[in-house]
Amino acid sequence: xxxxxxxxxxxxDHITPGGSxxxxxxxxxxxxxxxxxxxxMWGVHGPGDTTGFGGLVRQIAMPGSSARPYGGYFDxxxxxxxxxxxxxxxxxxxxAVTGVVVDRDELTIEVAREHLVAVCRALRDDxxxxxxxxxxxxxxxxxxxxxxxxxxxxxxxxxTHGRRVRLEVAAPDADPHxxxxxxxxxxxxxxxxxxxxxxxxxxxxxxxxxxxQMPDDWPGHxxxxxxxxxxxxxxxxxxxxxSPDTRRSxx
Amino acid sequence: xxxxxPHATRDAGKPSDAxxxxxxxxxxxxxxxxxxxEAARLGEERIVVNMGPQHPSxxxxxxxxxxxxxxxxxxxxxxxGYLHTGIEKNMEFRTWTQGVTYCTRMDYLAPFFQEVAxxxxxxxLLGITDDIPERASQIRVLLMELNxxxxxxxxxxxxxxxxxxxxxxxxxxxxxxxxxxxxxAVTGLRxxxxxxxxxxxxxxxxPGFVADARxxxxxxxxxxxxxxxxxxxxxxxxxxxxxxxxxxxxxCMALGMTGPVLRSAGLPYDVRKSDPYCGYETxxxxxxxxxxADAYDRVVVRVAECYESLKIVDQVLERLEKGxxxxxxxxxxxxxxxxxxxxxxxQGNSLxxxxxxxxxxxxxxxxxxxxxxxxxxVPAGQVWQTVEAPRGELGVHLVSDGGTxxxxxxxxxxxxxxxxxxxxxxxxxxxxxxxxxVASIDPVLGGVDR
Numbered sequence: 001x002x003x004x005x006x007x008x009x010x011x012x013d014h015i016t017p018g019g020s021x022x023x024x025x026x027x028x029x030x031x032x033x034x035x036x037x038x039x040x041m042w043g044v045h046g047p048g049d050t051t052g053f054g055g056l057v058r059q060i061a062m063p064g065s066s067a068r069p070y071g072g073y074f075d076x077x078x079x080x081x082x083x084x085x086x087x088x089x090x091x092x093x094x095x096a097v098t099g100v101v102v103d104r105d106e107l108t109i110e111v112a113r114e115h116l117v118a119v120c121r122a123l124r125d126d127x128x129x130x131x132x133x134x135x136x137x138x139x140x141x142x143x144x145x146x147x148x149x150x151x152x153x154x155x156x157x158x159x160t161h162g163r164r165v166r167l168e169v170a171a172p173d174a175d176p177h178x179x180x181x182x183x184x185x186x187x188x189x190x191x192x193x194x195x196x197x198x199x200x201x202x203x204x205x206x207x208x209x210x211x212x213q214m215p216d217d218w219p220g221h222x223x224x225x226x227x228x229x230x231x232x233x234x235x236x237x238x239x240x241x242x243s244p245d246t247r248r249s250x251x
Numbered sequence: 252x253x254x255x256x257p258h259a260t261r262d263a264g265k266p267s268d269a270x271x272x273x274x275x276x277x278x279x280x281x282x283x284x285x286x287x288x289e290a291a292r293l294g295e296e297r298i299v300v301n302m303g304p305q306h307p308s309x310x311x312x313x314x315x316x317x318x319x320x321x322x323x324x325x326x327x328x329x330x331x332g333y334l335h336t337g338i339e340k341n342m343e344f345r346t347w348t349q350g351v352t353y354c355t356r357m358d359y360l361a362p363f364f365q366e367v368a369x370x371x372x373x374x375x376l377l378g379i380t381d382d383i384p385e386r387a388s389q390i391r392v393l394l395m396e397l398n399x400x401x402x403x404x405x406x407x408x409x410x411x412x413x414x415x416x417x418x419x420x421x422x423x424x425x426x427x428x429x430x431x432x433x434x435x436a437v438t439g440l441r442x443x444x445x446x447x448x449x450x451x452x453x454x455x456x457x458p459g460f461v462a463d464a465r466x467x468x469x470x471x472x473x474x475x476x477x478x479x480x481x482x483x484x485x486x487x488x489x490x491x492x493x494x495x496x497x498x499x500x501x502x503c504m505a506l507g508m509t510g511p512v513l514r515s516a517g518l519p520y521d522v523r524k525s526d527p528y529c530g531y532e533t534x535x536x537x538x539x540x541x542x543x544a545d546a547y548d549r550v551v552v553r554v555a556e557c558y559e560s561l562k563i564v565d566q567v568l569e570r571l572e573k574g575x576x577x578x579x580x581x582x583x584x585x586x587x588x589x590x591x592x593x594x595x596x597x598q599g600n601s602l603x604x605x606x607x608x609x610x611x612x613x614x615x616x617x618x619x620x621x622x623x624x625x626x627x628x629v630p631a632g633q634v635w636q637t638v639e640a641p642r643g644e645l646g647v648h649l650v651s652d653g654g655t656x657x658x659x660x661x662x663x664x665x666x667x668x669x670x671x672x673x674x675x676x677x678x679x680x681x682x683x684x685x686x687x688x689v690a691s692i693d694p695v696l697g698g699v700d701r
Binding site for chain 1: 344345504507626635646655658667670671
């Protein structure tokens with residue numbers, strides 16, 4: 001995010017975490033969520049790259065959306081959620097739920113940000129869903145996933161039914177706004193402040209979106225990938241150990 | 252929002268870079284001047300007291316901003332961040348195995364819970380959850396339950412000390428010492444263990460450990476009995492705690508409270524029962540609850556949980572005594588190549604292993620070098636893993652990009668979440684009750700700030 005970029009005045013609608021706009025779970029499945037394409041190896045680029053791996057191209061792909069049946073209680077949760085959303089407002093289900101990913105026995109529901117509050121309310125209030133306990137919000141930053149760089153991830157638990165679900169919401173760097181869910185889950189107060197502090201996601205409607213870990217006048221958001229780790233070389237027994245962010249990376 | 256050259260304070264006079272985002276200026280004509288002016292204007296009517304961040308009863312560096320009217324607290328807010336060290340960011344620059352040494356330093360009174368939660372998350376990402384040897388899970392359960400007792404002992408001891416009951420503290424710390432000796436025997440360290448690894452644990456229990464642990468548990472049980480006699484029917488103790496820091500069940504649910512605070516309001520929610528891990532479903536134990544929803548009942552729940560943990564420790568010691576077998580996953584592409592040994596300067600590679608890789612097997616040396624410096628690759632994806640820590644539900648959100656380092660590691664620390672309840676617990680109460688209410692949450696600021 002550069003200095004000259006101003007937040008887009010016209011909010012971009014239908015930002016989906018997985019990238020494919022308008023893919024409803026009952027319809028087409030979208031492929032893997034390619035968040036980055038990397039070249040080379042060991043983080044070496046340009047003329048200094050003598051590794052011989054300069055031509056290597058790798059896609060960093062998160063799991064794509066899943067086909068039914070999802071297995072276990074996942075089908076029921078998705079069915080009831082879609083039904084409740086449809087009752088709230090015809091057509092809402094298809095607009096709000098943009099994808100369902102079942103990976104490693106965990107259910108992720110991808111939600112369009114403008115409908116996040118409605119989805120949370122349905123998940124909390126419907127007696128067949130009853131995700132009454134939220135374990136908070138965390139952020140992820142994929143700087144190369146254009147238009148959906150920032151993710152807010154919500155971890156909900158149903159004590160009543162013994163179930164878990166994860167919501168994933170995306171926002172672009174140019175317009176880092178996601179509606180606040182504090183009205184639904186008051187516990188999100190500090191968690192959203194933390195995600196704002198570390199990632200710069202603005203939770204619209206939060207009662208007091210102030211920094212929580214960093215000092216009030218701190219510039220930048222430290223957990224973003226474009227924010228450097230910092231560090232200095234350390235001398236130890238005559239040898240110089242480079243700072244961690246300058247060491248060879250295998251990722 | 253340029254982040255190229257981060258510096259501690261924004262240049263004076265430089266305007267905020269995002270229009271609709273709240274920002275705060277510490278000096279100049281910023282927000283604090285208007286806050287200070289308003290405070291001066293209202294100075295006659297209200298007094299705002301800063302309690303902490305350097306206050307012995309704030310469990311570290313918690314800052315409480317209290318507006319008081321006489322002895323009554325009319326408004327209470329918690330300020331945190333004084334111990335933020337960027338552990339999560341640092342973990343993104345280290346291998347998955349090295350991540351353990353970082354997360355163990357978060358909640359420093361309950362290090363094993365972060366280690367186990369992180370490793371369970373990594374194992375889920377790798378898809379090797381079912382391959383973890385039974386004995387490794389048993390050792391993890393043993394360490395976690397011992398750790399739960401030692402952590403609760405600190406909660407009770409420091410809570411008592413803050414009210415002036417020094418004996419509660421000395422007894423608690425004496426009992427905790429027994430447990431720390433066991434930790435030292437197993438891991439070589441009393442805290443910041445870094446002992447649980449993705450794939451298992453690095454080495455088996457030392458010889459004679461089961462007998463030592465049984466002897467230590469007898470002592471811990473004795474000290475717990477002393478503490479109970481000292482606290483539970485003590486009229487002064489009850490006067491200070493009963494009805495203080497009240498937070499009913501619906502408030503607990505709304506604020507996402509877990510652990511003893513939630514169970515003191517009557518809901519027997521415990522991740523060990525609702526979503527078992529490490530084989531907890533095979534152990535016989537109860538989830539203690541109370542109905543008072545106050546600071547006293549949180550003490551009752553913590554003491555009862557210590558006894559339940561002792562029950563689990565008895566059972567797991569029996570299994571460890573009878574059983575044997577590997578403590579690390581069989582996959583040589585994940586398992587740390589060396590069995591570890593404890594030397595005079597702590598835990599290190601065993602000398603036999605060094606002899607083998609340096610003297611006889613070049614392939615083993617290469618393998619060791621690659622796995623230690625580069626680490627193992629973890630398939631791309633994300634997982635969420637929770638464990639029942641002494642202070643509540645500890646969650647780990649791990650994201651992998653398919654590389655040898657975490658792409659993102661987020662820890663949902665129960666203390667961080669539970670501190671949100673300070674306002675509700677303290678407002679309308681006495682100033683002296685703030686100390687009791689905060690102690691009943693038992694926050695550890697290392698975990699809160701990470």
